[in-house]
Amino acid sequence: MARDREDMTAALIVAAGRGTRAGAGGGPAKQYARIGARTVVGEALAAFARHPRIDAVAAVIASGDEVHYRCAIDDLAETERARLTGPVTGGATRQISVANGLEAITGLAPARVLIHDAARPFVTRDLIDRVIDALGACDGAVPVVAVTDTLKRIDGARVGETVARAGIAAAQTPQGFGFAAILDAHRRAAAQGRSDFTDDAAVGEWAGVGIAAVEGDPGNVKITTAADLARARERAGARNGAARTRVGMGFDVHAFGPGDGVRLCGIAIAHDRGLKGHSDADVALHAVCDALYGAVGAGDIGHHFPPVEARWKGADSALFVGHARAEVAAAGATIVHVDVTIICERPKVGPHRAAMVERLAALLGVGAGSVSVKATTTEGLGFAGRGEGIAAQAVATVAMREDRGP
Numbered sequence: 001m002a003r004d005r006e007d008m009t010a011a012l013i014v015a016a017g018r019g020t021r022a023g024a025g026g027g028p029a030k031q032y033a034r035i036g037a038r039t040v041v042g043e044a045l046a047a048f049a050r051h052p053r054i055d056a057v058a059a060v061i062a063s064g065d066e067v068h069y070r071c072a073i074d075d076l077a078e079t080e081r082a083r084l085t086g087p088v089t090g091g092a093t094r095q096i097s098v099a100n101g102l103e104a105i106t107g108l109a110p111a112r113v114l115i116h117d118a119a120r121p122f123v124t125r126d127l128i129d130r131v132i133d134a135l136g137a138c139d140g141a142v143p144v145v146a147v148t149d150t151l152k153r154i155d156g157a158r159v160g161e162t163v164a165r166a167g168i169a170a171a172q173t174p175q176g177f178g179f180a181a182i183l184d185a186h187r188r189a190a191a192q193g194r195s196d197f198t199d200d201a202a203v204g205e206w207a208g209v210g211i212a213a214v215e216g217d218p219g220n221v222k223i224t225t226a227a228d229l230a231r232a233r234e235r236a237g238a239r240n241g242a243a244r245t246r247v248g249m250g251f252d253v254h255a256f257g258p259g260d261g262v263r264l265c266g267i268a269i270a271h272d273r274g275l276k277g278h279s280d281a282d283v284a285l286h287a288v289c290d291a292l293y294g295a296v297g298a299g300d301i302g303h304h305f306p307p308v309e310a311r312w313k314g315a316d317s318a319l320f321v322g323h324a325r326a327e328v329a330a331a332g333a334t335i336v337h338v339d340v341t342i343i344c345e346r347p348k349v350g351p352h353r354a355a356m357v358e359r360l361a362a363l364l365g366v367g368a369g370s371v372s373v374k375a376t377t378t379e380g381l382g383f384a385g386r387g388e389g390i391a392a393q394a395v396a397t398v399a400m401r402e403d404r405g406p
Contacts, residue, residue, distance in 0.1 A: 008055045009132060010110040011048040011174065015041045015069075015118035016062045016090025016097040030223055031118040032068040032365060036236030037329050039365055040223055042072040043121035043236075048114070048174075049080035051128050056108055058085040059118070060101040071365040074322050075329040095197050099186040106183070113182060115200050116174035119223045121232065123174065130214045131176040139181040140211035142201045144169035145218055172216045175200050181209050246333065248294025248396045250287040252301075255389040262390070264342060264349065265356035265373060266318055266363060271347045275390060278307040282317035284340050284373075284392040288360070289317075291338065291396035292324040296331035321363045333400040335364055339372040344390040349375035 015031045031041040038046065041059065048057045061069050069087050076084075088104040090097030098115055105113070112135050116123060127143055134141035147170055151163040182200060185207035189197065197203045204211055223229050259274015263282040275281035289301045298304075304327075305312050305320055328335055338360065342349050349356075356373045364371065378385040 006111050008108065008110040009053055009112040009114065010056045010058065010105055010108055010179070011054050011114045011116060012098065012101040012105070013041065013044050013048065013057065013059045013116050013118050014090070014094060014097055014101070015044075015065075016060050017094070017119070018062070028068045028362065028365070028367065029062070029065070030229060032065070032072060033229055033367065034334055034365060035121060035229070035232045037332060037334055038075045038121075039072040040121045040229075040232070041069070041118040042075045044116060044118045044123065045073065045084065046076050046080050047121075047123045047125070048116065048128065049076065049083040051125055053129070053132055054083065054114070055110065056085055056105070057083050058088055058101055058105050060088045060090045060097045063089050067362050068365065071322065071325065071363065074326045075365075093195055094199075095186070095189070095195055095203065098200055099190060102179075102183045102186055110179045112176060113179045114174035114176045115182075117222060120173055120220055121223070122235070123220050124217060127217045127220060128174060131174055134212040134214045135176050135178065138210045138212040139178040140201065140204045140209045141176040141214050142211055143172040143174070143216035143220070144213050145172060145216040146170075169213065170216070171199060171201060172220050172222075173199075177204060177209065181207075185209055244400055245336070246295045246398050246400050248291040248296070248398070250290030250292075250294060250394040250396070251391070252283045252286040252290065253383075253389055253391045254281045254283045254286075255383075256387070262347065263317070264352070264390075264392075265340065266359040267352050267355050269347050269352055279305070279312055279315040279320070280317050283390050284342055284356070284394070285317040285321055285360075285363075287392040287394040288338055288340060288364075288396065289320045289324040291394040292321075292328055292335070292398075295396045295398045296328050296333050296400065298324075298327040298331065318363055325364060328398055331400060333398040335366055335370070336397045336399050337370050337372070338364060338366075338394060338396045340374070340392060340394045342373070342375045342390065342392050343378060343384050344375070345377050345380075345385060345387050349373075 018029050032039050048054045088101045131141045147165045147168045151165050153160040185203045189203055223232050254275040254277050256273040257276035261270045262275050263280050265284045353373050357368050357371050361368045361371045
């Protein structure tokens with residue numbers, strides 16, 4: 001039963017950072033790394049989208065991350081996706097990103113908003129409840145964890161002094177607020193040129209918002225470094241059960257026809273002919289789809305997207321990859337690696353290989369290191385050697401939980 005607006009709670013998932021310390025490099029940011037059946041941000045989104053006291057969930061993402069985000073939400077259940085609003089474009093700082101997110105949901109006019117870092121994928125239902133409950137008495141609530149280690153002030157490479165830890169705690173997210181109060185605080189901070197706040201509690205404190213401290217969760221860790229990401233993957237694996245390796249193979253062929261270019265792995269390549277096919281005839285992506293379907297026993301691309309159906313005429317094969325990826329997730333599996341071999345005399349694949357790897361990795365929601373694209377010829381033999389078409393084969397490796405699949 002839908003709640004009235006005066007009792008509505010929204011969640012804002014901040015996912016606009018670049019995550020360089022987690023070793024993202026030139027690939028997707030850390031929040032789009034997989035830690036099991038979902039990405040980091042997917043786990044955070046799902047935690048709020050399935051919570052019975054959360055009415056709407058909005059993600060704030062970086063400009064250019066739209067494809068990564070769409071792939072991340074493909075892993076969510078349909079009921080979870082139904083709670084999501086459209087993504088909001090973030091800004092140069094976390095503070096600006098949150099402000100953009102708050103402005104974007106003003107039309108919902110929620111009574112409360114919970115603001116959560118996408119890099120904390122293990123947020124629990126109990127923690128969310130504690131933050132919401134605390135908002136009954138204050139306009140703000142922040143989960144905190146007591147500091148147990150001895151604290152030292154460092155002067156260069158030397159220990160300067162010991163810092164008393166009495167009354168010191170580490171702040172976590174989600175940080176909850178009365179929506180009107182935190183929106184006003186962010187607007188005032190922006191109007192006065194303040195952009196140095198590191199979290200929303202600091203913005204609220206500056207604006208005079210009363211903030212309650214609630215019990216945090218030591219397991220609600222933030223993924224910052226590559227080591228954090230590795231530990232998160234181990235934790236997700238332990239939570240989801242032991243995994244076994246499954247391998248699928250795909251093969252596809254398309255003949256040349258009239259045209260001025262082809263698409264391979266989602267990249268447009270100029271050529272004196274095109275490829276004939278009901279969709280965009282991306283032979284490489286079609287092979288990838290069949291490999292993914294095969295790895296989890298989900299049929300083949302023709303079963304899911306029959307060429308006799310007019311709605312798939314001219315379709316972007318990226319849609320097919322998204323569906324295959326969702327089938328992998330639904331089977332309780334995680335994509336580990338995909339290897340593609342393109343077989344043709346022309347066009348030359350080498351100059352486009354890096355772009356193909358980047359595009360395919362984005363479509364699969366994995367790092368570029370989990371994708372391989374190669375090309376070969378048939379030394380003039382067969383249909384490919386005669387220049388009649390292009391073939392592609394793909395091998396997909398997935399990790400499936402022991403309690404799933406045949």
